[in-house]
Amino acid sequence: AQSVTQLGSHVSVSEGALVLLRCNYSSSVPPYLFWYVQYPNQGLQLLLKYTSAATLVKGINGFEAEFKKSETSFHLTKPSAHMSDAAEYFCAVSAPGSARQLTFGSGTQLTVLP
Amino acid sequence: EAGVAQSPRYKIIEKRQSVAFWCNPISGHATLYWYQQILGQGPKLLIQFQNNGVVDDSQLPKDRFSAERLKGVDSTLKIQPAKLEDSAVYLCASSSTAGSQETQYFGPGTRLLVL
Numbered sequence: 514a515q516s517v518t519q520l521g522s523h524v525s526v527s528e529g530a531l532v533l534l535r536c537n538y539s540s541s542v543p544p545y546l547f548w549y550v551q552y553p554n555q556g557l558q559l560l561l562k563y564t565s566a567a568t569l570v571k572g573i574n575g576f577e578a579e580f581k582k583s584e585t586s587f588h589l590t591k592p593s594a595h596m597s598d599a600a601e602y603f604c605a606v607s608a609p610g611s612a613r614q615l616t617f618g619s620g621t622q623l624t625v626l627p
Numbered sequence: 628e629a630g631v632a633q634s635p636r637y638k639i640i641e642k643r644q645s646v647a648f649w650c651n652p653i654s655g656h657a658t659l660y661w662y663q664q665i666l667g668q669g670p671k672l673l674i675q676f677q678n679n680g681v682v683d684d685s686q687l688p689k690d691r692f693s694a695e696r697l698k699g700v701d702s703t704l705k706i707q708p709a710k711l712e713d714s715a716v717y718l719c720a721s722s723s724t725a726g727s728q729e730t731q732y733f734g735p736g737t738r739l740l741v742l
């Protein structure tokens with residue numbers, strides 16, 4: 514079984530400040546990990562994914578995430594927030610070789626303050 | 628490349644009525660997913676198709692929900708009869724294969740309100 518916990522359902526940052534969105538996972542096997550972004554009234558868009566290659570993964574729009582096995586974490590960061598980053602962010606996990614696909618966290622709503 | 632198309636975008640019905648949602652995946656994508664996203668929660672997988680066969684429908688409430696993917700392209704998700712707790716956004720996604728590392732591409736969703 515696999516699960517994802519996103520700490521903080523709402524995060525607010527000032528424009529230009531560091532963005533840090535937390536994700537911890539539980540998986541019985543080394544997982545694949547994903548971050549998706551959802552803008553209002555739109556579907557989810559992939560930001561980045563970890564599939565057991567480099568532990569530091571770079572994605573679109575300046576986001577990156579680091580897989581830390583010892584901490585079972587996959588936190589999402591961006592050095593400098595932009596107003597256009599305001600959206601909901603979902604962390605998801607899948608187990609290699611499993612029939613079950615993505616298991617999503619409950620999401621973190623990011624607000625960027627001017 | 629055209630994305631995943633869904634219709635309708637919004638639907639309001641009364642409880643006990645029936646409703647159907649349509650999805651057209653990205654051309655050539657063999658795998659199609661339907662998710663239910665309740666307000667304040669992450670998407671939950673309802674059913675996964677590989678071509679026109681069902682791979683996983685373990686979380687589909689089969690007493691009221693049904694889905695089909697005739698000819699392995701378009702798909703329809705139906706709810707009959709609807710309950711209040713079915714109010715949610717129904718997302719369709721597709722991927723080129725069924726591998727667990729594959730990127731899923733999502734449509735804009737259908738927002739259902741059951742009164």
